[in-house]
Amino acid sequence: MKGDSSCLTPLGSSPRRAALYNASPMADLLPPHSQEAEEAVLGSLLIDPEAILRVASFLVPEHFYVVKHQWVYEAMMQLQEKREPIDLLTVSAQLQAQDRLSEIGGEGYIAQLTNSVPTALNVEAYARAVEQNAIRRKMIGAASDVARLAYDQTQTIQTVIEKSEAAIFAVSEDHAENQMVPIRKAVSDFFELIEYLHEHKDEPLGIPTGFNDLDKLTGGLQRGDLVIVAARPGVGKCVTEDTEVVHPHTGEIFTIGEMVRRRQGELLTLRHDLQLGPAQAGHFVDDGIKPVFRVRTALGREIEATAAHPFLTIDGWKALGNLAPGVRVAVPRQLPVFGADNPPEHEPKVLAYLIADGCVTQTNPQFTNANVSLRNDFASAALCFSGTRVCIQSSNNTRTPTVYVSGDLGFIVLGRKRLGETLKTSLRVRNLTQERLAEAVGVTPGAVSAWVHGASAPEPDRFAKVCAYLDMSASELAETGITSVGKRTPNALTAWLQAHGVWGKNAAEKHVPNVVFRYRRERLALFLNRLFACDGSVFVSGGRATVSYSTVSERLARQVQHLLLRFGVIAKLRRRTVQYKGQARAAYELQVTHRESLLSFFEHIGAYGKEAAIARARQILSDSNANANLDVIPAQAWPLLESAKGDRSWRSVQVEMGLEASGNLHVGKRGISRKRMAQFAHIFADARLAELAASDVYWDEIVSIEPSGMQQVYDLSVPETHNFVANDMVVHNTSLMLNLAHNASMRHRQRVAVFSLEMGNEQLVQRFVASETGIDSQRLRRGDLRDDEWGALTRVSMQMADMTMFLDDSPSLTPLDLRVKARRIYQEHGLDLIVVDYLQLMQGENSSGKGMENRVQEISYISRALKQIARELKVPLIAGSQLSRLVEQRSDKRPMLSDLRESGSIEQDADIVMFIYRDEVYNPDTEFKNIAEISVQKNRNGPTGKINLFFDNRLTSFKNLAREKIEL
Numbered sequence: 001m002k003g004d005s006s007c008l009t010p011l012g013s014s015p016r017r018a019a020l021y022n023a024s025p026m027a028d029l030l031p032p033h034s035q036e037a038e039e040a041v042l043g044s045l046l047i048d049p050e051a052i053l054r055v056a057s058f059l060v061p062e063h064f065y066v067v068k069h070q071w072v073y074e075a076m077m078q079l080q081e082k083r084e085p086i087d088l089l090t091v092s093a094q095l096q097a098q099d100r101l102s103e104i105g106g107e108g109y110i111a112q113l114t115n116s117v118p119t120a121l122n123v124e125a126y127a128r129a130v131e132q133n134a135i136r137r138k139m140i141g142a143a144s145d146v147a148r149l150a151y152d153q154t155q156t157i158q159t160v161i162e163k164s165e166a167a168i169f170a171v172s173e174d175h176a177e178n179q180m181v182p183i184r185k186a187v188s189d190f191f192e193l194i195e196y197l198h199e200h201k202d203e204p205l206g207i208p209t210g211f212n213d214l215d216k217l218t219g220g221l222q223r224g225d226l227v228i229v230a231a232r233p234g235v236g237k238c239v240t241e242d243t244e245v246v247h248p249h250t251g252e253i254f255t256i257g258e259m260v261r262r263r264q265g266e267l268l269t270l271r272h273d274l275q276l277g278p279a280q281a282g283h284f285v286d287d288g289i290k291p292v293f294r295v296r297t298a299l300g301r302e303i304e305a306t307a308a309h310p311f312l313t314i315d316g317w318k319a320l321g322n323l324a325p326g327v328r329v330a331v332p333r334q335l336p337v338f339g340a341d342n343p344p345e346h347e348p349k350v351l352a353y354l355i356a357d358g359c360v361t362q363t364n365p366q367f368t369n370a371n372v373s374l375r376n377d378f379a380s381a382a383l384c385f386s387g388t389r390v391c392i393q394s395s396n397n398t399r400t401p402t403v404y405v406s407g408d409l410g411f412i413v414l415g416r417k418r419l420g421e422t423l424k425t426s427l428r429v430r431n432l433t434q435e436r437l438a439e440a441v442g443v444t445p446g447a448v449s450a451w452v453h454g455a456s457a458p459e460p461d462r463f464a465k466v467c468a469y470l471d472m473s474a475s476e477l478a479e480t481g482i483t484s485v486g487k488r489t490p491n492a493l494t495a496w497l498q499a500h501g502v503w504g505k506n507a508a509e510k511h512v513p514n515v516v517f518r519y520r521r522e523r524l525a526l527f528l529n530r531l532f533a534c535d536g537s538v539f540v541s542g543g544r545a546t547v548s549y550s551t552v553s554e555r556l557a558r559q560v561q562h563l564l565l566r567f568g569v570i571a572k573l574r575r576r577t578v579q580y581k582g583q584a585r586a587a588y589e590l591q592v593t594h595r596e597s598l599l600s601f602f603e604h605i606g607a608y609g610k611e612a613a614i615a616r617a618r619q620i621l622s623d624s625n626a627n628a629n630l631d632v633i634p635a636q637a638w639p640l641l642e643s644a645k646g647d648r649s650w651r652s653v654q655v656e657m658g659l660e661a662s663g664n665l666h667v668g669k670r671g672i673s674r675k676r677m678a679q680f681a682h683i684f685a686d687a688r689l690a691e692l693a694a695s696d697v698y699w700d701e702i703v704s705i706e707p708s709g710m711q712q713v714y715d716l717s718v719p720e721t722h723n724f725v726a727n728d729m730v731v732h733n734t735s736l737m738l739n740l741a742h743n744a745s746m747r748h749r750q751r752v753a754v755f756s757l758e759m760g761n762e763q764l765v766q767r768f769v770a771s772e773t774g775i776d777s778q779r780l781r782r783g784d785l786r787d788d789e790w791g792a793l794t795r796v797s798m799q800m801a802d803m804t805m806f807l808d809d810s811p812s813l814t815p816l817d818l819r820v821k822a823r824r825i826y827q828e829h830g831l832d833l834i835v836v837d838y839l840q841l842m843q844g845e846n847s848s849g850k851g852m853e854n855r856v857q858e859i860s861y862i863s864r865a866l867k868q869i870a871r872e873l874k875v876p877l878i879a880g881s882q883l884s885r886l887v888e889q890r891s892d893k894r895p896m897l898s899d900l901r902e903s904g905s906i907e908q909d910a911d912i913v914m915f916i917y918r919d920e921v922y923n924p925d926t927e928f929k930n931i932a933e934i935s936v937q938k939n940r941n942g943p944t945g946k947i948n949l950f951f952d953n954r955l956t957s958f959k960n961l962a963r964e965k966i967e968l
Contacts, residue, residue: 058127064134210740217943228879231916241257252518293305355511426470508553510551516563517563552585557573650667740878742771833876893917900913917935
């Protein structure tokens with residue numbers, strides 16, 4: 001080997017990297033290099049200084065392995081920049097000026113370089129060999145970095161994978177980028193481009209979107225660009241702030257407003273098989289003040305929603321604005337949701353009795369009822385609260401007997417004595433005086449003396465201070481609680497009622513306290529049992545059994561209706577007028593007449609004291625046929641049966657079902673019972689019909705839709721199913737970007753990656769197929785296709801199978817995840833376009849892998865990361881973005897750049913920002929129905945402007961507008 005080997009130092013070496021390298025099986029090997037090739041390059045440049053122009057575009061000093069070779073080449077580059085000649089003297093002078101000449105061996109070593117090669121003709125080949133060895137060394141360095149990352153337990157595995165792939169990717173891309181080209185070639189390439197554009201005037205320069213006017217405006221999607229497509233979330237599909245949802249595991253009830261403020265929560269959703277199940281809300285949207293409408297159903301269910309909010313009908317999801325009274329919509333048939341709380345039996349009993357026939361607005365709780373068994377049961381339950389006593393008053397039988405609950409004076413005296421003894425002992429053990437305690441809690445020494453001698457007890461706030469000062473729990477100091485030993489404090493039952501928000505409510509204000517919704521099944525059944533024992537009725541009339549419940553509190557009636565539904569009991573709520581003290585008064589009655597619901601009520605709930613009436617009702621139900629007129633599948637389902645039936649005649653179907661051939665199935669006219677639908681499903685072997693027969697859905701009829709003014713509204717995003725149960729009704733919660741992705745891949749054979757954080761892969765494919773075939777997406781979901789549609793479905797499915805499109809429906813995607821997945825596709829298949837739906841659903845991470853506390857900071861990090869990914873892979877990246885609700889507060893609802901939600905960095909990072917505006921969302925009577933205005937308000941490399949597209953709401957897709965030339 002020529003020269004001084006003492007300068008053979010690997011570029012970028014470090015003790016850590018050296019330790020990793022020395023620990024490997026190849027520790028005895030030198031990193032890849034060729035000293036001969038390096039000397040040949042330098043010698044060629046000394047022979048022919050002009051040759052530096054042929055290698056400088058790709059060869060840099062760091063590519064040389066031998067350090068002194070780096071210095072020599074760097075000196076030559078500096079001379080070239082100063083337009084000075086490159087020869088033995090000038091190079092030596094340049095190195096001498098940098099105090100490096102002696103270190104490399106003086107002028108003698110530089111002269112020796114000219115002897116290392118006979119000619120400069122092969123300088124490029126020598127330089128390429130040097131570059132390739134440098135790349136190999138970079139690969140070794142990257143591998144060392146990967147090993148170090150893998151050993152670092154403080155890094156998350158996502159960070160390790162992302163940084164490892166970034167290191168390898170950087171090496172593979174580095175040598176192919178940023179090469180210098182002469183102006184002659186640049187001019188030639190530009191001229192060829194102009195010729196191509198002239199010959200293909202109607203074709204975009206970048207990735208085509210499939211929308212002609214948009215491609216003309218933007219020139220297609222340019223590689224490396226970040227494109228933001230923004231619109232208001234949900235397009236107005238919102239419900240009011242006080243709409244209630246139930247937690248599927250705890251049974252608790254929350255309002256939509258509460259969930260949005262907490263930005264978290266689980267709820268119930270209706271799955272594609274029409275069964276209810278738990279789901280996690282993925283995104284929460286404050287949508288501002290909007291006009292809403294109150295929807296009321298035959299069962300008395302109510303919900304307030306915007307006109308655009310969809311409801312599930314037998315024909316699929318339909319916006320409220322397209323519904324009318326008489327249409328049947330989906331509501332839960334049952335809500336099998338129970339909590340885990342298991343209080344002692346006396347608690348649900350007392351709550352039910354006092355909510356039904358109790359007075360909780362006087363000095364002490366009172367329960368008035370003519371049934372002696374109920375009075376005794378209440379009294380027994382009330383006495384379970386420490387320090388209480390009961391007495392019954394009837395004013396010499398002139399009025400209905402009332403049970404009064406008050407504090408037991410004897411218990412109070414005994415309790416105070418025990419408190420005093422405990423307090424005296426605690427002071428002695430802690431070596432404290434009564435005076436010090438008095439000073440600490442802010443009372444006189446006399447007051448403390450009275451406590452110690454059992455003459456009085458501290459007020460609740462003073463008692464808490466005493467506990468804190470003595471470092472004792474309340475139960476340690478007063479075993480039965482301070483309220484049970486105070487004459488001026490509420491008795492234990494009253495204090496308990498106050499804690500649960502029951503105390504002080506009159507009859508019209510009464511409601512079920514939150515604690516009841518968390519009860520386990522048995523305790524909830526006990527609560528309802530005693531509630532119906534007082535205000536409920538079980539009777540038989542005209543051969544029909546009925547269970548009813550009456551109250552003057554609308555809120556209470558709706559809560560009881562909900563709690564019954566947890567046991568599969570469907571109750572109808574109706575409003576009526578009653579006379580009270582000579583005045584008309586609104587009252588609310590729940591009625592249960594559905595046979596299966598009655599049986600469930602009798603089996604799981606019952607009513608204490610009404611056992612004889614329940615036995616008579618049971619007998620009536622066992623002697624009569626089931627009445628299926630209520631819980632039926634709407635007549636609109638007959639087309640499904642027609643399709644499943646095929647070529648069979650209805651007469652033959654009747655015979656196969658075991659019915660008389662002369663019978664009448666009332667085809668297309670009447671609703672279908674669940675039992676009958678199950679028979680059809682079995683005969684036709686149709687899974688969709690079987691799902692309808694066994695569904696968790698009751699098809700309730702809309703009886704009124706009325707304006708309800710302007711209200712605060714919110715929306716929730718539920719991944720995959722996109723619906724949730726609210727107010728015991730099923731309500732529903734992007735599409736230009738998906739159309740762009742589909743057009744680019746289907747029409748123009750581009751390689752596309754779609755990252756959907758809101759919709760699953762199955763739903764994405766369903767939307768693509770609906771757009772191509774023209775088949776309604778809801779009918780596709782049900783498999784409800786006509787015979788003539790199967791051909792189109794088959795053709796489109798085969799065409800889509802040949803598309804180079806990759807789908808990812810990970811619900812919680814970070815920029816690191818996206819970068820890793822996109823790189824993999826890029827390296828294995830190539831990539832032309834990335835689509836992210838949508839930006840606000842992504843999660844940002846800091847260097848430790850944890851989420852960021854500041855949402856603005858997080859969104860800024862995400863938008864910058866998306867821009868970096870687009871530039872790194874040299875592909876356009878389209879990301880959906882939400883707009884703030886400020887746009888709703890303007891008279892002109894067209895969005896502006898300032899409306900981009902949560903961060904101004906989105907506008908800054910984006911190369912193109914386009915907004916979607918549909919006038920019919922805000923003006924139902926507009927003349928521009930089905931028209932979507934696409935406004936490009938930022939275009940870094942081109943003009944801005946507006947174009948119009950056709951929006952097909954049935955297929956949820958955008959299309960080019962058809963133009964017709966009219967001669968004037």
